[in-house]
Amino acid sequence: MRIGLQLGYWGARPPANAGELVEAAERAGFDGVFAAESWGSDAFTPLAWWGARTDRVRLGTSVAQLSARSPASCAMHALTLDHLSGGRCVLGLGVSGPQVVEGWYGQPFAKPLARTREYVSIVRQVLAREAPVRNDGPHYPLPYAGPGSLGLSKPLRPITHPLRADLPIWLGAEGPRNVAQTAEIADGWIAVYYSPRVAGMYEDWLAEGFARPGARRSRAEFEVAAACQVVVTDDAPGARALLKPYLALYVGGMGAPEMNFHAELFRRMGYGEAVDDVSKLFRAGDKEAAAAAVPDEMVDEVAIIGDRDHVRRRAAEWADAGVDTLLVGCRDVAHVRSVADALGLAEGVGLAEHL
Structure with missing residues (x-):
C-alpha cells in the first residue's frame, strides 16, 4: 500500500507548515502529495510551489473541480505541472x-456524469496531441459555434507537447453510477469516505x-486511493473527538x-439515523x-x-479490502513520522512484510 500526504484546501489562510510537511513526507517514504x-x-498552485522542494513524490489534485476550469484549461494546468515535476502529476477531478x-x-450542475465523460475525453485529447481538439457534446463544444460566437473559431492542439499522453486521471466519486463510470473511463478512483x-x-x-465495452483499465491496472485520517495515539477517544466536527460539517x-x-x-453504510441527527443539529446552527x-x-469506519x-x-485490512493508496492528512512533522513508522515506510519495506 502507498501513502499520500493530503494537504487538502486552505482555510482562512495558508497553513504555515505545509512546506515542512511536504519535505518530511518525501523523506519519510510517502508516495505522493495531494x-x-x-x-x-486552488489545487494546482500549492503543488507547484511546495512540490518544487521534492524530487520523487507524485503531485496530485484530489480533487480539482470540473467547473473551476474548462477542460482545455485543466489539461494545460496538468501538462504544465507534469513537465515541471518531470512526469509526477496525477490529475484528480471531481464534480x-x-x-x-x-x-x-x-x-449548471445538471448531468454531472455526462459532463465528466466529455471533460475527461477533451483532457485526454489535449494530452495525446494527435490532432486538433474537437468535441461534439453539448456541455463543452469545441470549437464553439453557439450563441455569441463570431463564427471565427477553429480547432487547436496544444503548442506545448505534453510530457505524457497517459498522465493518470483519477476521479472523485461517491455514488454507484459515478463510481462505475470512473472505473470505465479513468485510471483511478478517489474515495472520499471509504469503509473496508x-x-x-x-x-x-x-x-x-470495468465490464463496459471500451473500458480503459482492468481492476488490476486501476488505482483506488482512499482518504483516511491515520492517527497513531494512545488516546483514541481524544483523537475521535477532534475528527467529529469535520464529519459533522x-x-x-x-x-x-x-x-x-x-x-x-454514510446512509449506505447504515448510519441513516445518525446522519439525520447530525444534519438537523448542524443546520440549526x-x-x-x-x-x-x-x-x-462512524469515525472508525473511515x-x-x-x-x-x-x-x-x-x-492491512484497508489494503486487503482493495485500497492501493491512503491519502492521509497530517498536522505536523511528528504526525508524518508517526504514520511512516507505523506503516513501515521509514524502514523502506512494504506494509505486508510486517504482517
Missing part, C-alpha cells in the same frame, strides 16, 4: 456539488464499469438538504451538538486511530 480545492485556494457549482462558479466493511459494495460498482453542511453526496454515502452526535463507530500495532493491523 492538494484539493473548494471555494478558496463538486450544486451549491458550489451554481453558487460559486455560476454554472462495505468494500464488496464498492467492488460491485467498480466491476460494472461534511454530513450536515457540505451540500443542500436535498442533495448531499457525503450524507448519502448547533455545530457542537452536531459533532457530539457523530457516533464513535479513519484509522489507535496505537502503532492497531494502526498497522487496520491499514
Whole structure:
C-alpha cells in the first residue's frame, strides 16, 4: 500500500507548515502529495510551489473541480505541472456539488456524469496531441459555434507537447453510477469516505464499469486511493473527538438538504439515523451538538486511530479490502513520522512484510 500526504484546501489562510510537511513526507517514504480545492485556494498552485522542494513524490489534485476550469484549461494546468515535476502529476477531478457549482462558479450542475465523460475525453485529447481538439457534446463544444460566437473559431492542439499522453486521471466519486463510470473511463478512483466493511459494495460498482465495452483499465491496472485520517495515539477517544466536527460539517453542511453526496454515502453504510441527527443539529446552527452526535463507530469506519500495532493491523485490512493508496492528512512533522513508522515506510519495506 502507498501513502499520500493530503494537504487538502486552505482555510482562512495558508497553513504555515505545509512546506515542512511536504519535505518530511518525501523523506519519510510517502508516495505522493495531494492538494484539493473548494471555494478558496486552488489545487494546482500549492503543488507547484511546495512540490518544487521534492524530487520523487507524485503531485496530485484530489480533487480539482470540473467547473473551476474548462477542460482545455485543466489539461494545460496538468501538462504544465507534469513537465515541471518531470512526469509526477496525477490529475484528480471531481464534480463538486450544486451549491458550489451554481453558487460559486455560476454554472449548471445538471448531468454531472455526462459532463465528466466529455471533460475527461477533451483532457485526454489535449494530452495525446494527435490532432486538433474537437468535441461534439453539448456541455463543452469545441470549437464553439453557439450563441455569441463570431463564427471565427477553429480547432487547436496544444503548442506545448505534453510530457505524457497517459498522465493518470483519477476521479472523485461517491455514488454507484459515478463510481462505475470512473472505473470505465479513468485510471483511478478517489474515495472520499471509504469503509473496508462495505468494500464488496464498492467492488460491485467498480466491476460494472470495468465490464463496459471500451473500458480503459482492468481492476488490476486501476488505482483506488482512499482518504483516511491515520492517527497513531494512545488516546483514541481524544483523537475521535477532534475528527467529529469535520464529519459533522461534511454530513450536515457540505451540500443542500436535498442533495448531499457525503450524507448519502454514510446512509449506505447504515448510519441513516445518525446522519439525520447530525444534519438537523448542524443546520440549526448547533455545530457542537452536531459533532457530539457523530457516533464513535462512524469515525472508525473511515479513519484509522489507535496505537502503532492497531494502526498497522487496520491499514492491512484497508489494503486487503482493495485500497492501493491512503491519502492521509497530517498536522505536523511528528504526525508524518508517526504514520511512516507505523506503516513501515521509514524502514523502506512494504506494509505486508510486517504482517
